[in-house]
Amino acid sequence: MIHLINRIPGQFYLWLAVLIFGASSAVTRKITEIGAHNFVGGQNPISLCNVLFVGNLCALLVLLIIHKHQWNRRTLARLSRREWIALAMVAVLSGALAPGLIFQALALTPVTNVVLVGRLEPPLTLALSIWLLGEQVKGWDVAGAIAAFIGVAITILLQPTPAPLMPMGGFHLSLGELWAVLGAITLSISTIIGKQRLARVPLGLYSTVRTGLGTLIFFVVALVLYGRTHFIGVFSPFLWEWMLLYGVIIVVVGQSFWIVGLRASSVSTASVIGSFTPIAGILAAYWILGEIPTHAQFVGGSIIFLGLVLSQVGVYSQTLRRLAMTRVTSAQAEQAIETQMGFKGI
Numbered sequence: 001m002i003h004l005i006n007r008i009p010g011q012f013y014l015w016l017a018v019l020i021f022g023a024s025s026a027v028t029r030k031i032t033e034i035g036a037h038n039f040v041g042g043q044n045p046i047s048l049c050n051v052l053f054v055g056n057l058c059a060l061l062v063l064l065i066i067h068k069h070q071w072n073r074r075t076l077a078r079l080s081r082r083e084w085i086a087l088a089m090v091a092v093l094s095g096a097l098a099p100g101l102i103f104q105a106l107a108l109t110p111v112t113n114v115v116l117v118g119r120l121e122p123p124l125t126l127a128l129s130i131w132l133l134g135e136q137v138k139g140w141d142v143a144g145a146i147a148a149f150i151g152v153a154i155t156i157l158l159q160p161t162p163a164p165l166m167p168m169g170g171f172h173l174s175l176g177e178l179w180a181v182l183g184a185i186t187l188s189i190s191t192i193i194g195k196q197r198l199a200r201v202p203l204g205l206y207s208t209v210r211t212g213l214g215t216l217i218f219f220v221v222a223l224v225l226y227g228r229t230h231f232i233g234v235f236s237p238f239l240w241e242w243m244l245l246y247g248v249i250i251v252v253v254g255q256s257f258w259i260v261g262l263r264a265s266s267v268s269t270a271s272v273i274g275s276f277t278p279i280a281g282i283l284a285a286y287w288i289l290g291e292i293p294t295h296a297q298f299v300g301g302s303i304i305f306l307g308l309v310l311s312q313v314g315v316y317s318q319t320l321r322r323l324a325m326t327r328v329t330s331a332q333a334e335q336a337i338e339t340q341m342g343f344k345g346i
Contacts, residue, residue: 010264020254022280045236058247067204086197095214101183109176147307155300
């Protein structure tokens, strides 16, 4: 049996992980809607905060088991004080602040909007890489980034919203879309910090610290903002019945498939497969929630898809050609792939 599992190509695990990650936002919205019809003590036991907190605890458990060999004195001693500070900053930004913003966006705007607006992260990261890191980029990357930015702008600006936050002539910007934009900006800044400071940090240590510290910070901030009773629903049996499904399939299985696939795949392969996450997210929103794309979403999504194709042409023809057989073993490599994916969904 183990021999048969080892013969399964890494791409197969990556495709399964992408399907799971793509469905995560729609599943999250669906189970919170179920919780809204089954209040416990006057509260929704399956609130977005509870889902995020418990889901991250499940992910942390998986990461600790898979990467336990990296938690040794020799590995930890190799990290400098500067790298530990950078790890803490990344944990705050991508492990606590960005997920909180994205989950707030899910509560206020359709899942398809969140998925499409999440594609703002790659062009932002590219622009910051050129500006702050002085990276040399190819024409395909620039063309793909511009197309993605235009597609996101069309998705946001051409979509009528019942409760606009900011009127802009004939356009509107809703609060949910604003949170999604801020989430993308936060993830971009986190990626730049990782590129600049975390190139030597092992992948497992990076992922575990980001998830663990980010979860702790999110928990403390939520208690400060909302009070001690905010997470009282965490102990509800009704929550755990659903979180066993969410935690096992979305978090544990998805994260496990992703890590196994990364270990057995090249950087270019993982980047291309990961780029299909937004498409999986839109399809999941349609099948699970019945969200039919609006005209603005269809037009904006089509342009974003064009940008995705242009970027992947660059990946194959220029940027990653020299890395075609390189395995994903560093935090920097994983961040590069996750940036191509947009919001990963965990």
